[in-house]
Amino acid sequence: MFILVSLMVLTILVMVISKNVKKEINSMQCMMITMFFSMNTGLTAGVLLGVAFQGDLFYSTILACIIGLIAGFLIGSNFGILSVLEGTMTGLMSGMMGAMLGEMINGNQSIILIRVFLFLSISTIFLFGILPKKNVKGNVQSKLATLWPLLLGIFIAFYFLGGVTFAENQLDIETENQLEIETPSIHNNHTPTLSEESQTIESKDITIQTINMKYEPTEIVLEKNQQVNLILNNQDNVEHDIEVRIPNLNESTQSGHKHDMEDENVIHLHAESKETQSIKFTPTTTGSFEFICTVPGHKELGMVGKIIVR
Secondary structure, eight states, X not given: OHHHHHHHHHHHHHHHHHHHHTTTSOHHHHHHXXXXXXXXXXXXXXXXXXXXXXXXXXXXXXXXXHHHHHHHHHHHTTTXXXXXXXXXXXXXXXXHHHHHHHHHSOHHHHHHHHHHHHHHHHTHHHHHHHSOOSSOOHHHHHHHHHHHHHHHHHHHHHIIIIIIHHHHHHHHHHHHHHHHHHOTTSGGGGSOOHHHHHOTTSOEEEEXXXXXXXXXXXXXXXXXXXXXXXXXXEOSSSOEEEEEEOOEEEOSOOOSOXXXXXXXXXXXXXXXXXXXXXXXXXXXXOEEXXXXXXXXXXXXXXXXXXXXXX
């Protein structure tokens, strides 16, 4: 929401400046300003929406194209029909490319790109200060033209480093609070108590969440010959799974996904977007065993973890 509101306010600001300076710049400069702003706005919105709606590329593409198109149209309308055409088409294409890019990356990678594209969008204001003007009069205007980009640079630095960082910190706090509410006992699984060790017959529930293309937790500790109810809670907008090769007694059918596994030592658990699935098994051998997400590209993005059987 912070990014979208920022783009809306920035579009209004660029429109106001455009109306005031359109008589001082030539048509080529007008088209360049329109293209520069609509492209970076479309990319910013596209990456943001592509990550937010991962798994629904059509929806994110449509929204990003609309945002890019509107931005290009509003800025270009100050300069004439050629600028309108340039801005709308550039905004349309950049929104499409941004959404596709957002679909292919994870949340942490998207933050970097959104920062870059938002900074470039804000930097459109620099163009009004550095482009050569028609009918420049005297040294006073020259000094103001030199001071103008400097003042804007200070404003952009405070906005970019302060506002965006604050919004990201608030998002991190909300995510941590959600994790504490939904899975208050996850971290307690690492160190079993004496009573847990004595009740080896009872089933032990282990919940693994997938959030922003990451497992939480990434390490779990189990007891040999203790029945485990492994729960996969998929909070992302794309499908995920867990696969681990571990000697076990498999006590329930592999849930939610046909994977044609003949090896009885392979545990495979699959969950669609916003879905929870579970499987019961009993580890029969001590050791350390890696679990991964087998959906193409997810392991490479860091979706790996470790099961330790003691």
